[in-house]
Amino acid sequence: MASNDQAADASPAERPATWRELAVARSLDPARVRAEKRVQRFLDAALELMATSSSKEFTVQEVVERSGQSLRSFYQYFAGKHELLLALFEESVRSTAEHLEQLIEAEDDPLERLRRFTVEYFRLCQPAPKGKPASKDGPTPALAEFAQQLLTDHPKEASRAYVPLVSLLERVLEQAAAAGVVRSGLRYRRIAGVVLQAISFNAFSATISGSSVKPDDQESAAELWDLLLHGIATGERG
Amino acid sequence: MASNDQAADASPAERPATWRELAVARSLDPARVRAEKRVQRFLDAALELMATSSSKEFTVQEVVERSGQSLRSFYQYFAGKHELLLALFEESVRSTAEHLEQLIEAEDDPLERLRRFTVEYFRLCQPAPKGKPASKDGPTPALAEFAQQLLTDHPKEASRAYVPLVSLLERVLEQAAAAGVVRSGLRYRRIAGVVLQAISFNAFSATISGSSVKPDDQESAAELWDLLLHGIATGERG
């Protein structure tokens, strides 16, 4: 709900809301502004908890305490813990997508754009080495931390939340295809899903194979990119 | 521990145990046999619970009740619920690896072997459509169901449990490489991890991209195989 509100005054998704609606909305604001502020305090508290304490997990109690608000308020704004997680996840996806888009727009070559996307997203998804809060490198950290639980428990909502990232990658893929550096005729949206999944949960693959991942592992990133590319690139040589 | 015992009399992995050791072991049996039987009852109960009830989750209480044993016994044989899950997971991986190995050994062409492995493992990892218990199609179902939690909470043990499957795929990859149908110089063990991860959690990629997976989805399997192959195959054309 809060996220919808946010979306409403940031970019009207459905239709461009009449001035009347906007006026009415603004007149209801007195309460709304406070509410949004409160919601934000919960979100901030949760983010801080994830940043510190090295464990990405937190209890509702902790969030409530750190936010300086009450349990009652929490359940007034969130239907449950899962909604808080969902909100954080949406935020995370959104900011990650923005970050990647910025990183990419400077580049013209479609293939290089795709490579940058891949490598940078890979980097963002690597688990943080220690208790070091990583709030400075742009987007919200620990994107994949939530994903797992949401993906299984609330696939519908998780799916919605992923849209910005999936759409971006889909576009990048299509542009690369248009430029002839990527095979045409693929179902790019599904490919995007596969790629995002493979990168997000790359940490699992290391565990499965018994290897361990070093933070900022250039080699693994290159390996994954190589694997991906030669399954996609038009050029010969496998 | 129980699983080690099982492995010991099924196929001696380390070295072929002398008759003396076997005799000694058998002499200790009176208690041991009962213990193994009890452990097995817990395992069976858990499997039945996962097979029915459509939800792959169960509580320790349920397992205890269904097994007709006591809570006390449970904690006498398992250090906690996670050990039960681990035991089930090991079993699942082992039987899956066996199943795949059998499926493969009839085939001579290295590339076709790899393809069969991939497609069949893909099929096995697809979530069951409904409450239909799938115990008849060979290996234990729902392999990826546990994986997730174990991989994050107990990476060390999960890693160990994965060994049979990883080794098998690694071998298949190396043979394909030796035959010249797969690039040489790759780190096959890591590739195996990536591939297994990508297939196991393929359901996620469908959710991420917003698609839904039909059970026994030939097309998705083919798509994934195609993606994988053209990143690995020696032949030209991307």
Add this chain to the structure above:
DNA sequence: TCCTGAGTAGAAGGACGTTCTCGCTCGGAC
């Protein structure tokens, strides 16, 4: 006979998420 080891039955403890109750407070209408 007594003792021990393995079992059963089930209460108790501790973590969490979630709900509920009791007041307090504060902003605005009069």
Add this chain to the structure above:
DNA sequence: GTCCGAGCGAGAACGTCCTTCTACTCAGGA
């Protein structure tokens, strides 16, 4: 200034799990 009710803080209470602990049983061997 006064009053009122929605919003909110504090935190007790509840339900579900996993886990531990206590008390009792029972078979078999010194």
